[in-house]
Every structure is written in structure tokens, then in C-alpha cells.
Amino acid sequence: MQSIPGNQVLDAEGLDAADPLRSMRDQFELPEGVIYLNGNSLGPLPRATKARMAEVVEQEWGAGLIRSWNNAGWVDLPQRIGSMIAPLVGAESDEVIVADSTSVNLFKLIHAGLKLNAGRTKVVTELGNFPTDLYVLQGVERDTAIKLCAVPREQILDVIDEDTALVVLTHVHYKSGEMFDLKAVTDLAHSVGALILWDLSHSTGAVPVALSAAGVDLALGCGYKYLNGGPGAPSFLYVAKRHQDHFEQPLTGWFGHAQPFAMSDQFEPAVGMTRALCGTPPVLGCVALEEGVRLVREVDMAEVRRKSIALSEFFIEQVETRLIQFGFELASPRESDRRGSQISLRHPEAYPIMQALIAAGVIGDFRAPDILRFGFAPLYTRFVDVEQAVCQLEHVMLSQGWRDPQFQVRAAVT
Ligand SMILES: *Cc1c(COP(=O)(O)O)cnc(C)c1O
Numbered sequence: 001m002q003s004i005p006g007n008q009v010l011d012a013e014g015l016d017a018a019d020p021l022r023s024m025r026d027q028f029e030l031p032e033g034v035i036y037l038n039g040n041s042l043g044p045l046p047r048a049t050k051a052r053m054a055e056v057v058e059q060e061w062g063a064g065l066i067r068s069w070n071n072a073g074w075v076d077l078p079q080r081i082g083s084m085i086a087p088l089v090g091a092e093s094d095e096v097i098v099a100d101s102t103s104v105n106l107f108k109l110i111h112a113g114l115k116l117n118a119g120r121t122k123v124v125t126e127l128g129n130f131p132t133d134l135y136v137l138q139g140v141e142r143d144t145a146i147k148l149c150a151v152p153r154e155q156i157l158d159v160i161d162e163d164t165a166l167v168v169l170t171h172v173h174y175k176s177g178e179m180f181d182l183k184a185v186t187d188l189a190h191s192v193g194a195l196i197l198w199d200l201s202h203s204t205g206a207v208p209v210a211l212s213a214a215g216v217d218l219a220l221g222c223g224y225k226y227l228n229g230g231p232g233a234p235s236f237l238y239v240a241k242r243h244q245d246h247f248e249q250p251l252t253g254w255f256g257h258a259q260p261f262a263m264s265d266q267f268e269p270a271v272g273m274t275r276a277l278c279g280t281p282p283v284l285g286c287v288a289l290e291e292g293v294r295l296v297r298e299v300d301m302a303e304v305r306r307k308s309i310a311l312s313e314f315f316i317e318q319v320e321t322r323l324i325q326f327g328f329e330l331a332s333p334r335e336s337d338r339r340g341s342q343i344s345l346r347h348p349e350a351y352p353i354m355q356a357l358i359a360a361g362v363i364g365d366f367r368a369p370d371i372l373r374f375g376f377a378p379l380y381t382r383f384v385d386v387e388q389a390v391c392q393l394e395h396v397m398l399s400q401g402w403r404d405p406q407f408q409v410r411a412a413v414t
Contacts, residue, residue, distance in 0.1 A: 012383035015314070021307055025380040027295055028228075035362045035385045035392075040202060040342045040375030043228030049291040056287045077286040078234075078255075078277055084293045085227070085236050088301065089200060089219065090210035095238050097273035098223070098286060102201055102235040105220045106136040106168075108249040108276060109197050109237060113166040113218050114146060115248050117195050120165035124149050124194075126156055130174045133199055137168060153178070157188060164194035171209070172202035172340030175367050177332040179207065179340050183214040190215065201225060204236075206308060206341035206377065208301040211238055218243070226341070226377055227296060229289030237276055244272055253278035295379065307378035308341040311386055315343050315374065318390040326397040331371055342375045351414070355407035356396045362389045366414045 016022055029045040030036060036044060060068040069075045083093035099105065110123070125137055127150045134150065141148040151159050160167055167189045172179045182198060189196040197218040203209050205226030211219055217240050223233030239247050248269070254260045255277035258268045269275035313336060319328060323345075331344040347353060347370060354366040364374045374389065396402050 012314070012387040015310070015383040019307060019383070020303055021299060021378055022382070024295070024299060025382065028380045030380060033361050035389050037362065037364045037374045037376065037381065037385070037389055039228070039377030039380070040206070040225055040340075040373065041365055042224055042231060043205075043226060043292060043377065044380065045230070046228055046291050046295050048294070049228075049230065049288050052291050053284070053288060056284065061283075074281070074283045074286075077283065077290070078281050079274065081286060081290050081293060082236055082273060084290065084297060085204070085221075086238075088209070088293075088296060089204055089221070089238065090208070090212055090214075091238050092212065092241060094272055095212070095241055095244075096236055097276050098234050098236045098289065099277050099281070100235060101232070102199070102220060102222045103132045103136055104251070104278075105235045105237045105276075106133060106199070107140070108251055108278075109218045109220055109239075110137060110140050110166065110168060111250045112239070112247050113168075113195050113197050114140075114144070116217070116243055116246060117165040117193075120163055120194075121145055122147050122149055122161075122163040123166045123168060124151070124156060124160050124164055125168045126150065126170070127152050128173075128175070129168075129170055130199065130201070133168065133170060157185070160189055160192060160194055162192050164189070164192060167194050167196045168199070169196070170199040170201065172207060172342075174202055175331070175371055175373070176344055177202075177340045177342040177373075179203075179333075179338055182209065182216070186214045186216050202340050202342070205296045206304065208305055212240070216240065223285075223289045223292070227289065228292035228379075230285065230292070232285065233289045233292070234282055234285050237273075239273060239276065247275065249276055251278040255279055255281065299379065304378045308376055309336045311376040311378065311381055311383065312336065312339065312341070312343050314383055315376065315386045315390065318387065319343075319345065322390060322394050323397070326394075328372075341377065342373055344374070345372045346370050347372060349402060351410065352402040352404075352407035353393075353396060354414075356402040356404065357389075357393055359407070360392045360396060360401075362392045364389075368414070 060072040078098045082097035086093045086096040186196050195217040200221035204221040219238040223229035252267045256275045258270045329346040331346040350370045350372045
């Protein structure tokens with residue numbers, strides 16, 4: 001990539017030199033000439049994953065064949081990785097399991113939450129929540145007696161009431177990066193007898209979460225964002241221990257059975273989180289996720305949060321001094337304790353600007369209609385990366401490079 005002189009390079013380098021997490025970057029494969037600010041959408045490849053995947057494919061699958069279900073521990077991967085994720089979200093090791101996609105787990109947990117709070121029919125969510133969360137809720141509404149109440153963020157606290165069975169919210173908003181006060185909203189839901197289901201897709205691995213301490217009922221999250229589990233990595237789900245004996249999910253497949261290999265004609269749920277499983281675990285996806293999670297477990301989440309805030313503040317300060325003149329607006333909260341680990345900017349030409357920026361080697365992403373997103377994953381993002389990203393964005397605006405016709409065509413994935 002071109003190097004454009006920035007006047008704060010020394011500051012950024014100084015901040016990197018003082019960064020206690022700086023050595024973690026070496027654990028990732030990051031291509032030369034690329035500044036990767038999209039780990040909130042797809043985490044990069046950990047070096048260990050590459051070697052471990054080769055081993056699993058060649059040894060465990062290739063040579064071990066079906067014997068590896070027992071001999072290589074494939075059959076326990078969902079529980080094992082779940083227990084590794086548990087401390088990252090402030091849960092006990094037997095409160096988390098890995099399975100399926102986030103969308104499928106939403107379906108399971110929404111149904112399960114409604115059964116745990118039977119008699120009530122209202123489900124509260126945020127208008128503008130991540131689309132799959134809304135779509136799964138709409139499907140459940142279509143097929144059951146629930147009444148979905150989707151309202152703008154500012155009204156959510158007002159509509160949670162004695163009729164509410166379940167509140168379904170995303171902790172850190174995918175578009176704005178805005179973060180709910182997880183404990184306060186959980187307490188409010190509980191004060192009127194509602195249960196709460198938190199989607200932690202944009203929090204896990206980037207923001208400390210304390211599910212048990214907050215008394216959260218149900219939660220789930222994504223494996224391929226800040227957990228670096230690889231494209232389409234399996235998701236994880238959490239059910240508070242106090243609900244586990246009554247927890248009933250609708251996808252009663254054989255891996256959720258008390259004894260799958262008894263091959264019984266009658267479903268009987270397994271004890272604990274295992275009943276959240278449906279079918280055969282995706283072994284290759286699980287193995288990749290395990291390596292990603294292993295890396296996040298090496299660091300202190302409080303340290304991760306400190307760096308995330310420092311990177312974000314550094315970015316905002318530079319945006320405010322260098323980019324506001326081009327019509328960018330901050331689309332994330334200005335107060336760091338109300339944000340996750342991403343900063344979003346609003347601009348009417350957001351799409352072609354992001355395409356031009358990506359062509360210049362700085363990878364963020366676009367969310368319709370007018371948002372440029374920049375994720376600051378603390379394990380591998382440096383302050384010099386943030387500085388260079390702002391330099392390149394300034395260059396794209398000054399040169400008007402974004403006007404090039406090639407940047408106007410919308411790709412399938414933005
Ligand atoms: C990324 C994300 C998902 C992803 O769902 P998939 O089933 O993996 O496609 C769901 N919800 C939220 C809030 C997300 O950020």
C-alpha cells in the first residue's frame with residue numbers, strides 16, 4: 001500500500017510499544033499490505049489453526065476415520081469448547097455448549113425461553129436488531145401464539161411489562177456498536193417476571209461479559225467474529241444452571257438425547273447443556289473454533305477492553321480532526337462505556353468510499369444504507385494500523401478516488 005505521511009506516527013508507535021497485548025499479533029496470519037479492521041465480521045486465521053486443521057484432516061479424519069469420534073475426542077467437542085468459552089462470558093463451564101449457527105440457536109433459545117415462561121405471550125426486541133434475530137422472531141410469531149413487540153431502542157425499557165415472556169436483545173449493536181447495560185436491562189426484565197435472551201455476537205472476545213453475575217437466563221454468540229473461529233464457525237449457547245432441568249428446545253435431535261447410541265425410538269433429553277444439541281457436531285468447524293478460543297483465553301479480558309477503548313478513542317480523535325470536513329459523522333456513541341469494539345461512521349457515499357478504501361488495503365465494511373464500520377479487535381490491531389487507516393481514508397476523500405465507477409457496483413456481501 002502507499003504510505004502517506006501521517007503527522008502522529010510516533011504517537012502511534014509509542015502506544016504500540018507500550019501495549020501489553022502486542023505479542024498476540026504474531027499468533028495470526030495477517031497478509032502483508034493489508035490493514036484489517038473487520039475482525040468484528042470475520043476474525044483472521046490464527047497460525048495454530050492452520051497446523052491443527054491439517055492435522056485433523058490428515059491424521060484424525062484421513063488415518064483415524066470413524067475411530068476418531070472416540071479416539072480423538074470428536075464426540076465431546078461441543079461440551080469441551082463450550083467450557084472454554086464459558087469464562088469469556090462469565091459463565092460456569094457447564095452452562096455453555098457449542099452447536100449449529102447463531103440463527104439456529106436463536107430459534108432454539110426463543111422457543112425454550114417461551115416454554116420456561118409459559119402463559120405469557122409478549123416478546124420484546126429492538127427494531128433495527130441484527131436481521132437474523134428479527135427474522136427468526138418473526139418466524140416464531142408466524143407459527144405460535146406469541147406477539148412480537150419490536151420497538152426502537154429508546155422505547156425498549158418502556159415496553160417490558162407484566163405480559164412480557166421474553167426479551168431478546170443484542171448486547172452490542174452490529175451497526176452502531178452501541179452497547180446495552182446488560183445487567184440493568186436484565187434486572188428490569190426480571191423485575192416484571194420476564195426472561196432475557198442476550199445475543200453476544202459482537203461482544204464475546206472483545207467486551208467482558210458477566211452472564212452469571214447479571215443473572216442472565218439465556219444467551220448465545222457467534223464463533224467467527226472476535227473468537228476467530230473461521231468462516232461459518234459454529235455458535236455457542238448458554239442456559240443458566242437454574243433453568244437447565246426445565247429447558248426444552250424444539251430441535252430434539254439424537255445428539256441431544258440422553259443416550260444417542262442406545263438408538264431408542266423415544267426421545268429423552270440429555271442432562272444439562274447437551275440437550276441443546278441437535279445433530280452430529282461439525283468437527284472441522286469445531287476444531288478451528290477451539291484454536292480461536294484458545295487464543296482469546298490467553299489474554300485478560302479487562303486488558304482487551306482497555307486496548308479496545310484506547311484504539312477506538314485514537315480513531316475517533318483522528319476522525320474528528322481530519323475527516324469531519326469530508327462529511328463523515330460518528331454513528332457510534334461518543335462515550336466509550338456505551339460502545340463495543342467497533343466505530344461506525346455515517347456518510348451518504350459510504351459504499352463507494354469503503355470500496356475505494358479496501359482497494360487501498362484498509363479492510364472495513366459497509367452496512368446499508370450509509371454506514372462504514374471499523375472493527376478494532378485488540379488481539380492484533382495496532383495503533384499504527386488505526387493511524388494508517390485514517391490516512392488512507394483521508395487520501396480517498398482528497399483524491400476523490402471513490403468516484404471511480406468500479407467502486408459503485410454492489411457486491412453480494414458488503
Ligand atoms: C453475526 C451475527 C449473527 C450471525 O448469525 P449466523 O447465523 O451466524 O449467520 C447473528 N446475530 C448477530 C447479532 C450477529 O452479529
